[in-house]
Amino acid sequence: MARYTVTSALPYANGPVHIGHLAGVYVPADIYVRYLRKKGHDVLFIGGSDEHGVPITIKARQEGVQPQDIVDKYHGLIKESFKRLGISFDIYSRTTSKTHREMASKIFRTLYDKGAFIEKDSEQYYDREAKQFLADRYITGTCPHCGNENAYGDQCEKCGTSLNATDLINPRSTLSGSAPELRATKHWYLPLDQYEPFLREWILEEHKEWKTNVYGQCKSWLDTGLQPRAVTRDLDWGIPVPVEGAEGKVLYVWFDAPIGYISNTKELCPDTWEKYWKDPDTKLIHFIGKDNIVFHCIIFPAILKAEGSFILPENVPANEFLNLENEKISTSRNWAVWLHEYLDEFPGKEDVLRYVLTANAPETKDNNFTWKDFQDRNNNELVAIYGNFVNRAVVLTHKYFGGKVPVPGTLLPEDLELTGELAVLKSNIESSIENYRFREALKETMNIARMGNKYLTDTEPWKIYKENPERVATVLNLCLQIAANMKVLSEPFLPFSSEKLASILNAPLIAWDDAGKADLLPAGHVLGKPELLFEKIEDEAIEFQLRKLADTKIANEKINYIPAPQKSSIQYEDFSRMDIRIGTILEAVKVPKTGKLMKMTVDTGLDKRTIVSGIAEYFTPEELPGKQVCVLANLEPRVIKGITSQGMILLAEDSDGKLIFVSPENIVRNGSSVS
RNA sequence: GGCGAGGUAGCUCAGUUGGUUAGAGCGCAUGAUUCAUAAUCAUGAGGUCCGGGGUUCAAUUCCCCGCCUCGCUACCA
Numbered sequence: 148m149a150r151y152t153v154t155s156a157l158p159y160a161n162g163p164v165h166i167g168h169l170a171g172v173y174v175p176a177d178i179y180v181r182y183l184r185k186k187g188h189d190v191l192f193i194g195g196s197d198e199h200g201v202p203i204t205i206k207a208r209q210e211g212v213q214p215q216d217i218v219d220k221y222h223g224l225i226k227e228s229f230k231r232l233g234i235s236f237d238i239y240s241r242t243t244s245k246t247h248r249e250m251a252s253k254i255f256r257t258l259y260d261k262g263a264f265i266e267k268d269s270e271q272y273y274d275r276e277a278k279q280f281l282a283d284r285y286i287t288g289t290c291p292h293c294g295n296e297n298a299y300g301d302q303c304e305k306c307g308t309s310l311n312a313t314d315l316i317n318p319r320s321t322l323s324g325s326a327p328e329l330r331a332t333k334h335w336y337l338p339l340d341q342y343e344p345f346l347r348e349w350i351l352e353e354h355k356e357w358k359t360n361v362y363g364q365c366k367s368w369l370d371t372g373l374q375p376r377a378v379t380r381d382l383d384w385g386i387p388v389p390v391e392g393a394e395g396k397v398l399y400v401w402f403d404a405p406i407g408y409i410s411n412t413k414e415l416c417p418d419t420w421e422k423y424w425k426d427p428d429t430k431l432i433h434f435i436g437k438d439n440i441v442f443h444c445i446i447f448p449a450i451l452k453a454e455g456s457f458i459l460p461e462n463v464p465a466n467e468f469l470n471l472e473n474e475k476i477s478t479s480r481n482w483a484v485w486l487h488e489y490l491d492e493f494p495g496k497e498d499v500l501r502y503v504l505t506a507n508a509p510e511t512k513d514n515n516f517t518w519k520d521f522q523d524r525n526n527n528e529l530v531a532i533y534g535n536f537v538n539r540a541v542v543l544t545h546k547y548f549g550g551k552v553p554v555p556g557t558l559l560p561e562d563l564e565l566t567g568e569l570a571v572l573k574s575n576i577e578s579s580i581e582n583y584r585f586r587e588a589l590k591e592t593m594n595i596a597r598m599g600n601k602y603l604t605d606t607e608p609w610k611i612y613k614e615n616p617e618r619v620a621t622v623l624n625l626c627l628q629i630a631a632n633m634k635v636l637s638e639p640f641l642p643f644s645s646e647k648l649a650s651i652l653n654a655p656l657i658a659w660d661d662a663g664k665a666d667l668l669p670a671g672h673v674l675g676k677p678e679l680l681f682e683k684i685e686d687e688a689i690e691f692q693l694r695k696l697a698d699t700k701i702a703n704e705k706i707n708y709i710p711a712p713q714k715s716s717i718q719y720e721d722f723s724r725m726d727i728r729i730g731t732i733l734e735a736v737k738v739p740k741t742g743k744l745m746k747m748t749v750d751t752g753l754d755k756r757t758i759v760s761g762i763a764e765y766f767t768p769e770e771l772p773g774k775q776v777c778v779l780a781n782l783e784p785r786v787i788k789g790i791t792s793q794g795m796i797l798l799a800e801d802s803d804g805k806l807i808f809v810s811p812e813n814i815v816r817n818g819s820s821v822s
Numbered sequence: 823g824g825c826g827a828g829g830u831a832g833c834u835c836a837g838u839u840g841g842u843u844a845g846a847g848c849g850c851a852u853g854a855u856u857c858a859u860a861a862u863c864a865u866g867a868g869g870u871c872c873g874g875g876g877u878u879c880a881a882u883u884c885c886c887c888g889c890c891u892c893g894c895u896a897c898c899a
Contacts, residue, residue: 363826364894371825371895437827437893467827468892475892506847511835512828513892520834520848527848531861539858546857586835590847597847600862609857679859743898761898785899795899 149430151190152423153180154408156435157197157242160221161206164228165483166516167476168436170504171466175585176434177234178505181639182580185659191423194229194236195411196222198243199385200400214384218243228487232497233642238415242386242403247410251403252389254454255378259390263453264335265375272318272327280332280381332381333392337402339373342449346373349459350444358583360511361465364440376446378402405447408433409457430461437465464583467509471516472696481699484516484692493688498641499525499681505589505640518689525684528593533633533644534680536596539603540626541651541677547612552627553620554670562625565602566665569595569632573663576636585640592637599629624670627652631667635659650675726781727797727821728752729811735771737763738788746790747771751778752818759792765806777809777821 155176158164164173173194180192198218207214218241226239240247258264271280318327350357350365357365378399379388385397413420423429433443443463451457469476476483489500503521506528507514544550558566572595579588603626608619630648635657638645649656653675654668661667730751738744743761745768758778777797784793797809811819 358827360827360893365826367825367894440826441894470892507834514834517833523833523848526859527861530859535858535861539862541858543857590835593847600858601864603857604855604863607855607857610855612857681859683859759899763898779899782899787899788897792899 149188150423150426150428151180151183151188152193152408152412152429152431153183153190154193154431154433156433156439157195157404157407158225159200159202160196160198160218160225160241161203162221162478164225164486165476165478166471166486166489166500166504167469167483169232169486169500170469170508170514170516171436172434173229173232173234174501174504175464175466175508175583178585178588178639179432179434179580179583181235181642182577182659185635185638187658187660191237191412191415192235193238193408193411193415194234195238195240195242195407196225197400197404197407198222198241199397199403201380201382201384204382204384215243224487228490231490232486232501235642238411240407240411240414242407242410244410244414246414247403247407248386250410250413251386251398251406254406254409254450255398255402256389258337258450258453259335261453261455263337264378265338266333266335268331268333271330271332271381273330274325274327276325280330332396334377334379334396335388335390336375337378337446337449337453338375339445339449340375342452343369343373345452346445346449349448354462357462358464358511360437360467361440361444361463364437365444368441368445373445401442401446402450405442405450425456425458427458429458431458433460433463435463435465437467440465462583467511467513469504469507469509469514469516472518472693473515482696492692495643496525496684498644499529499684502529502589502641505585508586510584510586518692522684522686522689525681529681530683532593532600533596533637536599536603536626537630537633537648537651537680538677540599540623540630541674543608544623544627544674545677547608547616547619548623550674552668552670552672552674553624555621555624556617558621561602561605562621565598565625565629568598569629569665570663572598573632573636580639589640592633592640595629595633595636599626599633602626602629624668625665627668627674628665632662632664635662635667644680647678647680651678651680723822724781725779728778728780729775729815729817729819729821730778730780731817732771732774732776735766735768737768738790744788745771747796749776749778749794749796750817751780751794752816753780756793757790758794758796759787759790760796760798762796762798762806774808775810775814775817777811 153176155172158168176192180190183190196218203214203217207217210217222241229236229239242251273280319325346365347369350362351369355362379393379396379402380399381395382397383395385400386403387393388396388398409420409424412423416423424431435443440463443460443465448459451459471482471484474482490497493499499521503516503524506524507516507520544553547553572591575591576588579585579591603622606618606622608622612619631652631654634645634648634652634654636659638656645656651674652668653673657667728751730749733748733750733755735745735747738746738759743763744759745761745763745766746757746759748755749758779795779797782794784791786792798806799809800806
């Protein structure tokens with residue numbers, strides 16, 4: 148018996164959980180832990196909500212409530228829906244818990260006391276209108292070396308000098324446009340660069356077996372070179388930095404969140420939690436999505452290593468992403484299948500979702516969920532293969548043997564082959580699960596039912612019953628044994644159906660290692676009431692979902708779009724200083740080596756000038772010439788990627804981020820003023 | 823733009839440490855069958871293994887270039 152600590156990424160509590168989260172993290176993690184438990188291992192499955200960080204404060208501000216209200220709402224919703232889907236967490240807690248606050252503080256403090264952090268005092272700019280400290284790149288000003296008036300807080304692009312924001316003359320906040328004030332602040336950095344040799348050895352040498360996407364990304368980070376990373380923030384929502392003189396500062400959410408795994412373990416096992424985190428015999432497994440790789444493979448292990456007494460993860464099986472009907476799942480665009488809605492709309496079909504998301508899991512590359520595929524897999528696989536096989540075996544037994552498991556006769560070669568294959572399939576399922584290949588494991592599980600269907604067709608008990616009832620007894624006995632094996636071996640994937648099958652067979656769920664054999668049900672055992680394991684999903688239900696997606700996609704784009712709050716008042720004079728003209732784009736080329744920049748020549752009526760704009764993702768150079776646009780003409784020129792941009796083209800940004808030109812309704816003479 | 827992962831049958835995916843006819847499930851076609859939720863079983867059709875070069879006796883598999891998708895990151899007056 149081995150000991151396992153299995154974690155699944157903490158969902159961020161600013162929205163409900165959708166099928167992408169499930170397919171990527173929670174369903175595979177649940178399969179894994181259910182399997183380990185069935186094998187008799189000592190395993191803890193740790194989950195919880197991640198409730199700190201800036202996005203939650205922004206959402207709270209938008210909705211006019213407190214951050215606590217936001218996280219209370221979503222934590223409850225998420226916890227409840229996980230439970231309903233049978234995600235078998237041993238604990239699902241939250242990072243606003245008392246235990247977590249203490250644990251995160253303690254770990255920070257330990258590192259602090261060990262001198263593991265770099266402490267940096269600095270004067271940082273604070274935007275009084277936006278009410279926050281500004282990161283360097285949110286500040287522009289005049290370069291002290293070359294006099295460029297549009298240098299960034301971290302670097303002047305004109306002379307190439309690296310700067311500190313405090314070096315700038317006449318700094319401005321790019322958030323509000325106002326002049327920020329200097330405030331002294333202090334932050335703590337984890338010098339990741341110091342852990343590079345350790346990480347390199349540990350990952351690149353000792354964990355070559357990790358999935359290629361995980362290993363590749365870690366290697367990329369390590370080869371690029373790691374930088375010290377700030378682990379504190381100036382913010383009023385989070386865990387206070389437990390150090391004197393750190394008032395108003397909180398732990399960076401990515402420092403505190405993974406510690407939540409530890410805190411939640413402690414909350415569950417106040418006395419014994421340490422053996423799950425500090426005993427070298429314990430295997431720690433993190434289930435995550437691919438966007439989380441660096442935090443779980445680089446930063447969190449560095450924190451654990453710095454602390455010194457914790458074990459490191461054995462594996463970090465990160466999945467890719469799931470698309471929905473060929474489009475990226477998006478919370479903000481409401482393009483998702485929400486778990487709590489699915490559970491309401493498909494009652495009793497928890498396993499169908501679990502099945503489809505496993506059979507189609509994005510294990511090696513991004514995958515696509517479609518409702519048609521969902522229906523097909525239910526109707527053609529769960530119903531037709533698994534459910535149907537069980538039903539055939541049970542109905543025939545009731546018909547010929549009064550619902551009692553018949554006494555088997557002498558086994559023929561084909562019977563022995565069947566039982567031999569059963570053991571093979573079981574072992575295939577085991578090795579697949581242990582290697583995090585759940586899709587394959589599920590397929591092998593279904594092959595057991597396929598094998599049963601074929602066996603029934605080959606032996607044709609309904610034909611031979613009259614002349615050879617003894618043979619039929621053997622055949623049906625074996626079929627029921629196969630069904631009993633299905634019940635056990637499919638339980639990690641389809642726990643609800645296994646319960647149901649247990650009741651149909653009137654036999655309890657047994658341990659994993661007792662399966663794989665053809666003697667699970669004794670002769671004479673009385674079966675339970677026959678009922679269908681799965682039912683067909685009709686076209687109407689699928690059409691409803693597709694219509695709903697189409698509708699909510701349109702509706703929510705309009706309803707959910709929250710315009711940015713109005714900026715502070717200005718005088719007419721401020722406005723009148725802006726010289727906005729109508730101009731015509733003459734030519735356009737993409738700026739090489741950039742993702743978004745387009746270099747255009749624009750006839751402003753005043754002159755023909757060069758303007759660089761970040762629109763290349765939305766327009767091709769070919770479609771631009773001839774277009775009339777509004778140009779902010781008297782904007783100070785600015786060097787972008789070595790090109791001097793003389794002005795700015797006005798664009799509207801749609802709710803989905805798409806850019807649209809602000810153009811005159813009719814053709815206007817170039818140089819016309821806009822006011 | 824840099825880096826990482828992926829691009830294989832209509833769909834979802836395996837696989838090839840380079841080697842005769844590239845696999846599975848679903849879908850489709852044909853046949854068998856009727857115990858079963860028109861479910862099952864068998865057989866079959868379907869693929870310039872993203873494109874172009876190169877190395878090799880031989881490349882889908884190795885190398886180079888390019889295109890596409892996703893992620894991280896940079897940039898986006």
